[in-house]
Amino acid sequence: MTKARNTGNEYLFELALFLATSARNCIDEPPLYGPFRLLDAISRLAALPEHAEGLDEDPFLKEVKAFVDEKKFLVTTDVEGFTRAADELVERFAKELKRRSAENRSNE
């Protein structure tokens, strides 16, 4: 039990460290690396339930992680494809937001 909590804490620390180093590097790096790091952060964030106790696996975020991991490296080879993927990701989130909102309303 303690071990799982430590693992979650370690993962959280690693995630925060990733964001800190990314923030600093984004000052000097190619502009598109900013969105790239944010997408990568989503992927890492979506993996949090694997490491932290008390968080349920979220099927939507699991799908998002797979999608992001498949598309994120387009940033170096196909900027248009990368942009389309970012657009599609936001659309997926918007649809999921609507679905969750409707579900919440019906549960009220």
Add this chain to the structure above:
Amino acid sequence: MDVFEAIEGRRSVRKFKLKTVEREFTEKLLTAACWAPSGGNIQPWKFIVVEDRTTLEMVRKISPGYFGQTPLAILVCSDKMRAHRVGGTMGRDYLSIADCAMATENIVLAACALGLGTCIVKSFSHAAMKEILEIPEGVEPELLVVVGYTDASPAPPRRIPLKENTYLNKFGQSFQPAGA
């Protein structure tokens, strides 16, 4: 492996197998690096071979551009003091970086010839790298090469064709490759 096969076959690998890189291979990579061209023969490079698992994990965590897990990473650093002493301002500000880049290219081509995958990473925290690897003042981390056995190799990216970036005799005058 023919040098052209290595040049065209090298990829930036981001998924590696969990297999140790033989020390003999690591030494070959470093020897190849040391044979890189060097302006004024300054040889400004310093290499830090990272194979200790805990240290490697710390390096990975402070490097947003380090993907996958590898058994080995080589940090190519420039010794700015030496570069300045031997090569003056140009040595310190330009040649030291160019030389380290050429040494890095030798590492990744040699790795390719040895059947290893690599990825050159510049997206690491400079300050954190200096802290973790205890790099002294006057020595700067330039490029990190992560090394391992390739698990998945990406498709070749598009390259700008010669006719779009190469000129004949003067800038702007078309260079027509024989095969075009």
